[in-house]
Amino acid sequence: MANKSVWSDNRFWQRSATWITGFASILLIWLTFDTSAQISMGTDEDIQNGVKKKVPGATVINYRITYEMDAKRGHEVPVIGGKEKFFGRDDWSEEEAAAMLHLGKLGSQAKNCMDCHTLLGNGAYYAPDLTKAWLDPAWGPDGSMQAMTGKSTKEEAIAEFLQHPDQYPTHARMMPNLNITEKEAIGLVAFLKHMSSIDTNGFPRNFGKIKGAINGK
Amino acid sequence: MANNHLTSESKQLATWYLTFAAILFGAQLLFGLVAAIQYIVPGFLYGILDFSIARILHINALVVWMVFAMFGSVYWLLPDETGIETIGIKAGKLVYWIFVAAIVVVVLVYLFIQIGPASDATIWFITEGREYIEAPRWADLGIVVVALTFVANLFLTGIKGKQTGIVTVLMADMIAFAGLYLAGMFFTDNISVDQYWWWWVIHLWVEATWEVFVGAIAAYGLITMIGAHRKVVEMWLWIEVAMLFGSGILGLGHHYFWIGTPEYWWEIGALFSALEPLPLVAMFVHVLYDWGKTQGAQDANGDKNSVITNKPAFTWFVLNAFGNFLGAGIWGFFHTLPQVNLYTHGTQFTSAHGHLAFFGAYATILVGVMYLAVQGKNGIKVMKNTKTSIWAVSMISGGVMGMTVSLTIAGYVQVLVSRAQMGATWAGYFDGQNGLWFTQAMDWRLILGIVTFIGFLLLAKDLLTTGKDPVHER
Amino acid sequence: MFEPFTDMVPSFFGWLNQGPLTLTIFLHTVIILPMFWIYAQEKKRLENEK
Numbered sequence: 001m002a003n004k005s006v007w008s009d010n011r012f013w014q015r016s017a018t019w020i021t022g023f024a025s026i027l028l029i030w031l032t033f034d035t036s037a038q039i040s041m042g043t044d045e046d047i048q049n050g051v052k053k054k055v056p057g058a059t060v061i062n063y064r065i066t067y068e069m070d071a072k073r074g075h076e077v078p079v080i081g082g083k084e085k086f087f088g089r090d091d092w093s094e095e096e097a098a099a100m101l102h103l104g105k106l107g108s109q110a111k112n113c114m115d116c117h118t119l120l121g122n123g124a125y126y127a128p129d130l131t132k133a134w135l136d137p138a139w140g141p142d143g144s145m146q147a148m149t150g151k152s153t154k155e156e157a158i159a160e161f162l163q164h165p166d167q168y169p170t171h172a173r174m175m176p177n178l179n180i181t182e183k184e185a186i187g188l189v190a191f192l193k194h195m196s197s198i199d200t201n202g203f204p205r206n207f208g209k210i211k212g213a214i215n216g217k
Numbered sequence: 218m219a220n221n222h223l224t225s226e227s228k229q230l231a232t233w234y235l236t237f238a239a240i241l242f243g244a245q246l247l248f249g250l251v252a253a254i255q256y257i258v259p260g261f262l263y264g265i266l267d268f269s270i271a272r273i274l275h276i277n278a279l280v281v282w283m284v285f286a287m288f289g290s291v292y293w294l295l296p297d298e299t300g301i302e303t304i305g306i307k308a309g310k311l312v313y314w315i316f317v318a319a320i321v322v323v324v325l326v327y328l329f330i331q332i333g334p335a336s337d338a339t340i341w342f343i344t345e346g347r348e349y350i351e352a353p354r355w356a357d358l359g360i361v362v363v364a365l366t367f368v369a370n371l372f373l374t375g376i377k378g379k380q381t382g383i384v385t386v387l388m389a390d391m392i393a394f395a396g397l398y399l400a401g402m403f404f405t406d407n408i409s410v411d412q413y414w415w416w417w418v419i420h421l422w423v424e425a426t427w428e429v430f431v432g433a434i435a436a437y438g439l440i441t442m443i444g445a446h447r448k449v450v451e452m453w454l455w456i457e458v459a460m461l462f463g464s465g466i467l468g469l470g471h472h473y474f475w476i477g478t479p480e481y482w483w484e485i486g487a488l489f490s491a492l493e494p495l496p497l498v499a500m501f502v503h504v505l506y507d508w509g510k511t512q513g514a515q516d517a518n519g520d521k522n523s524v525i526t527n528k529p530a531f532t533w534f535v536l537n538a539f540g541n542f543l544g545a546g547i548w549g550f551f552h553t554l555p556q557v558n559l560y561t562h563g564t565q566f567t568s569a570h571g572h573l574a575f576f577g578a579y580a581t582i583l584v585g586v587m588y589l590a591v592q593g594k595n596g597i598k599v600m601k602n603t604k605t606s607i608w609a610v611s612m613i614s615g616g617v618m619g620m621t622v623s624l625t626i627a628g629y630v631q632v633l634v635s636r637a638q639m640g641a642t643w644a645g646y647f648d649g650q651n652g653l654w655f656t657q658a659m660d661w662r663l664i665l666g667i668v669t670f671i672g673f674l675l676l677a678k679d680l681l682t683t684g685k686d687p688v689h690e691r
Numbered sequence: 692m693f694e695p696f697t698d699m700v701p702s703f704f705g706w707l708n709q710g711p712l713t714l715t716i717f718l719h720t721v722i723i724l725p726m727f728w729i730y731a732q733e734k735k736r737l738e739n740e741k
Contacts, residue, residue, distance in 0.1 A: 008452065009452075010382070010448065010451055010452045010455060013452055013455035013456050013459065014382070014455045016455070016459050017455045017456075017458040017459035017462070020459045020462060020463040021389075021458065021459070021462040021463070021466070024462060024463055024466035024467055025462075025466055027466075027467060028466050028467060028469065031467075031485070032413075034479075035413065035473070035478050035479060035482075036410070036413070038478070038479050039407070039409045039410055039413065039477050039478055039479075040407070040410070041406070041407045054409065054477045054478070054479070055407055055409045055410075055477050058406075073480075098406070101406050102406050103335050104335075105404075105405075105406045105408065105411075106335040106336065106337070106339070106340070106404075107335030108346065109339075109340060109344070109345055109346030109347060109404075110332060110333045110334060110335045110336065110339040110340070110343070110344065110346060111332050111335075111346065112269045112270070112273060112331075112332060112344055112346045112351065113346065114346065114347070114348050115268070115269035115270075115272045115273050115346075115348065115351070116267075116268055116269045116272075118563040119408060119412075120408065120409070120412055120475060120476045120477070121475050121476075121562040121563035122348065122412060122415075122472075122476070122563065123348055123563070124268070124269070124272050124348070125563065125564060125565055125567070125568055125631075126252075126255070126256070126268045126269075126272070127646075128642075128643045128646035128647070129563050129641060129646065131475075132641075133643070136642050136643050137642060137644075138642060138643045138644055144644075145643070166264075170643075170647075171259075171647050171650075172259045172260075173255075173259040173650070174259065174263070176263060176264055176267045177264070178332055179332070179334075181334070184334070184335045187335060191408075195408060198408070198409060198477040199477060200475045200476065200477055201474060201475055201478075201480055201483070202475075202559065203474070203475035203559060203562060204559075204636065204640070204641035205559055205560065205636070205637075205640070205641070206640035206641070207640050207641050207642065208640055208642050209640050210638070210639055210640040210642075210645070
């Protein structure tokens with residue numbers, strides 16, 4: 001009689017399962033170390049020296065951010081340009097910027113932002129994605145949202161909207177008033193500007209590139 | 218308790234867990250309906266129970282009822298598998314009440330306090346604001362205590378009693394399941410790091426440890442319900458563990474395409490997660506194969522009766538085998554490749570997949586275990602389907618499938634209009650949302666959501682009454 | 692012979708990512724290969740048992 005096949009042997013499969021699970025876990029841990037080093041937040045020095053980081057330091061709020069096609073990588077990447085005033089200043093220190101970002105990130109969680117919006121594409125789908133919201137033409141100088149709030153800069157317009165979203169109905173699906181204070185709103189805008197500078201491997205594609213989208217219907 | 222046929226304390230405790238799970242299942246559906254209505258009538262409960270709050274309750278109730286039912290399932294099968302009474306059952310009962318109390322407090326805080334100022338206190342006491350695991354930090358710590366007690370009970374019992382393949386798999390799986398929760402318990406200003414670890418909890422739960430748990434429960438179900446051969450079933454189980462963990466652990470990479478992580482995740486995530494449907498196909502084949510095999514063997518002996526000793530539970534188990542493959546496998550594969558995901562990420566597509574996957578992979582089998590518990594508690598030898606149980610399973614599965622199709626259509630509109638055509642801006646987003654196909658899909662979603670909810674009411678009625686029904690063989 | 696990094700930062704995994712599928716084929720291979728060894732061992736064991 002032929003030998004019993006290894007393929008129908010429980011021990012073979014148990015050992016294989018153990019090996020595969022263990023090794024896949026080790027690979028994941030290794031990859032996690034590799035990735036963690038790459039996605040740690042950069043510093044002010046990195047920005048000044050033009051060192052590209054996947055996640056730039058908080059002082060990126062002192063600079064102009066654009067979203068441009070990178071020929072080598074084949075998709076759009078955020079580009080940190082020259083200085084740009086943010087709430088009237090372009091010399092926020094590392095500590096000040098970090099504190100604003102901290103408050104904004106805390107606020108984004110305390111107000112449950114991601115249970116309506118998506119951040120980096122993750123969250124709920126009841127409201128627009130905020131990954132590159134800072135770069136949205138609607139908030140720009142010619143944008144409908146900035147005009148609606150009556151403010152003259154993007155950051156002030158967003159901050160004003162966040163404090164009184166129920167006064168600026170943009171759609172039947174209105175953002176509710178979340179008791180966001182002025183300080184929190186400034187923090188949230190810093191958080192949004194910082195998020196737009198994160199290198200998301202080209203997500204979302206073509207963001208803000210299509211003209212006429214605002215009244216495109 | 219009168220008319221209670223359970224002699225095992227572990228099984229008693231299991232029925233507690235399963236009962237509370239069923240209640241939370243109802244709550245999940247109810248808040249899902251609120252959120253579905255808000256898509257159509259945005260003013261509904263505006264400023265009182267906004268979409269964000271309805272959705273938190275919808276998805277948190279989902280996660281918690283499943284965790285409850287999973288704990289209950291393990292307490293149910295432990296005495297059968299190990300041959301001894303579960304060790305530490307008193308502690309198990311104590312933490313059950315702690316768990317229930319904590320959940321009631323968390324739900325009340327979600328409902329009535331909802332949000333807080335941007336401060337650590339909010340993170341500790343109101344909400345952590347991270348999808349699926351919004352529970353405030355104090356509750357996190359509570360969950361860790363509860364999970365550790367559960368894992369300790371499982372390990373002590375598993376080590377002392379008979380250690381079957383199913384128990385061995387569950388022991389390894391449940392400790393990973395509990396341990397992974399720790400990855401979601403810290404705060405960082407870096408949202409890329411935040412989401413990196415957040416996915417460790419979410420993905421490694423639902424696409425790795427929970428799936429292996431389902432494999433183990435399905436194995437137990439096949440042995441108890443149709444008398445499948447343990448050696449065959451356990452061999453399948455080990456194959457499934459190898460395939461599920463082999464594809465699922467590194468399949469985590471498909472969440473690392475766009476969150477600021479390096480580009481090499483495109484390849485790792487795409488190709489490992491592309492294999493994730495394979496074990497799900499295997500599970501489906503395995504359940505049907507074992508069913509046919511045992512039935513065929515019995516037929517050959519001239520016995521024309523069904524081998525199934527619990528028809529409603531087995532219905533849900535078979536539905537699980539297929540639903541897991543369809544919802545997690547097919548709907549997951551649809552958008553797992555980065556070329557596709559670039560446009561589908563963060564759209565209703567994800568939501569469609571989420572609905573069918575959570576239902577097909579988890580809700581089904583856990584409802585099946587609820588029927589097993591009803592059978593055991595009432596001392597029923599062969600449990601039959603009733604009209605109510607058939608209506609319940611048909612309406613729930615039809616409703617969820619219909620919601621999934623609706624959301625998929627809505628997702629297509631978002632992908633084509635908001636993403637591909639309009640470039641994902643605020644204006645582009647609403648152009649997609651106002652599209653006729655999108656709004657009609659949302660109407661259908663609500664209608665089918667109501668069908669699902671009526672199905673749930675029938676299910677609840679059946680679970681409560683079928684035990685006393687004289688149609689069953691005792 | 693080798694492609695320049697598509698990633699921003701050089702790393703071992705970035706280096707393996709030379710083009711379509713190189714990284715993932717490598718990882719799949721190192722996971723599967725030892726199973727041959729497990730297979731051979733178990734085959735021997737089954738033969739000895741007989």
